[in-house]
Amino acid sequence: MPDNVLVASDGSPLSERALTYAVENFPNATITAVYVINPIDSIIDVEAGGLPVAEDWYDNAQQRATALHATATNIAADHGIDLKTVTEVGKPAREIVEYAAEHDIDQIVMGSHGRAGIDRAILGSVAETVTRRARIPVTIIR
Numbered sequence: 001m002p003d004n005v006l007v008a009s010d011g012s013p014l015s016e017r018a019l020t021y022a023v024e025n026f027p028n029a030t031i032t033a034v035y036v037i038n039p040i041d042s043i044i045d046v047e048a049g050g051l052p053v054a055e056d057w058y059d060n061a062q063q064r065a066t067a068l069h070a071t072a073t074n075i076a077a078d079h080g081i082d083l084k085t086v087t088e089v090g091k092p093a094r095e096i097v098e099y100a101a102e103h104d105i106d107q108i109v110m111g112s113h114g115r116a117g118i119d120r121a122i123l124g125s126v127a128e129t130v131t132r133r134a135r136i137p138v139t140i141i142r
Contacts, residue, residue, distance in 0.1 A: 002029050008034055107139065108136060
């Protein structure tokens with residue numbers, strides 16, 4: 001059984017299922033939920049008219065991270081788990097793999113996809129990249 005589990009969180013239903021899987025299957029592990037702020041997403045939002053001012057992207061991303069961490073903390077608390085939350089900035093797959101390597105993570109758990117449609121086609125699958133690059137076991141939740 002792993003001692004340190006990293007759960008990738010992006011707010012999708014699959015990432016919430018991944019967290020539920022982790023807290024149910026690794027109750028004795030230290031579980032950390034990581035959310036990665038991707039600057040590329042802010043560019044897409046600004047270009048699509050989702051953000052009124054480009055300079056607000058980081059504040060908006062931080063607010064989203066705070067909300068996602070609160071939801072994740074509540075899910076873990078429902079299972080009697082004290083969850084650690086972390087926010088990183090960068091390319092999600094790279095940040096997840098690097099965080100795992102730098103913090104002695106034994107297992108990564110994540111949803112099979114968070115993006116859909118054209119975003120996934122253009123930007124690729126984070127889960128696929130993490131699975132290929134991680135040097136530790138990765139559990140993908142569908």
